[in-house]
Amino acid sequence: MVLISLLSTSLRAFASEQQPFEFGEMARPPFTLPKLPYAYDALEPYISAQIMELHHSKHHQTYVTSLNDALLFQAQAVHTTNIVSQVSHQQLIKFHAGGHINHSLFWENLAPASSSEAKSSAAPKLSNQIASTWGSEEKFREAFKAALLGLQGSGWGWLVKVEVGQEQRLSIVTTKDQDPIVGKGEVPVFGIDMWEHAYYLQYLNGKAAYVENIWNVINWKTAEERFIGTREDAFKILKAYV
């Protein structure tokens, strides 16, 4: 309800400033905050309920709201064939859309530590390829940890399936700020949020401990599904909350 009222407020504000343009159904900002597949406290003690609630209901919500706002401006700019305005909004759209995409995938690739999804045995095919790529799951985790701790500033670390011709390779990829994994042939398998808001209330400057602990709540079942599935499958969560 809050979202709807926010949206309609911004719609009204925008419409009144930008007359005589009127929005049809097509221009209505479409994105909504996905529901978490577990309770805010379900990832305790590794990620606190306080972090999860702020992260989901505030940070992710802001990306959704700002994305819808930016898309509204974009629609106006397209309608008026204002190419300067369109280009000037692209980075805003990328940032907030990236924030929405990244967090939507992130919630789904986490699971309560006590669940069967949180064991790497829930991902037999992915585990095989991890072992053949890095030598062992342990070595993979070490490489992932090093990549995460090497980030300078805000960003994400992802395990990515890269389709190269007929082959499928795995790669650890770090991205800055909210840049999403959307390259051709790239499927995000799971991501770890390295923005300070993802861990600071609990871990403070001890981000290495966060990086260690998050392995307890990785949803390997989701990771396996994304690994086996297509790129479109991986992003299906986004379509569910339009």
Added chain:
Amino acid sequence: MNGHTSAEERAPLQKSTSSLHIHIQPTDSRTSIGNMSTSLFRASALRCALRASAPTTASRAGLASTAIRGKATLPDLAYDYGALEPSISGKIMELHHKNHHQTYVTSFNNFSEQIAEAKQQENIQAQIALQPLINFHGGGHINHTLFWENLAPTSQGGGDPPTGALSKKINDSYGSLDSFKEKFNTALAGIQGSGWAWLVQDTQTGAIGIKTYANQDPVVGQFRPILGIDAWEHAYYLDYQNRKAEYFKAIWNVVNWKAAEKRLK
């Protein structure tokens, strides 16, 4: 962007990320440099720079000891950790200074030694690979040192408006101090990710302006730092969480404009 990978670079990353791992050795080698004034910091930075360049004329065997003598140290704060409350809590200040800033200092020294070794070994690849780490951690050290200095408790002049030449430049460029703060806060709010906003002075024209910098990129080159505000989440999250606009509003109550005035030329 430093430390991030583009699509083209991704494939080889798998095997080589461990070389980017930042090893942090907690250290108690905190040395007091007393009341840190801008000039003192600059002198200290200058000495470091002089020492770093000295080995070109010195013997190579002397490199390691030169690097050790030129080590950066964590500056003392000119006020107590709790002195900026309620704008910034004592807990944030303590973590920010004693942990975050210390890590930048320690890592900067660590990577400075590594780059000195790489130079000694004429390993150009290693030198280039280390440059982003020098920029990041050296930038973190510079930025935080300037930041502590351009803050002050209200009892020591924090929040008192600028005077003299800086006040005139702000009024000429922005109409009023309030209008300047509004534009500065808009710049802060627009940072996508971690970074800083600075009031800078163009060294060529003398004009002032507001610029944002990603991550720990320091204000160097064409621009001179006059006043910086840290927009990393660690600078405010314990007090303000996602309500960063409240932090940006509150911090003006503890801005040390006297320090900013001294930086203006």
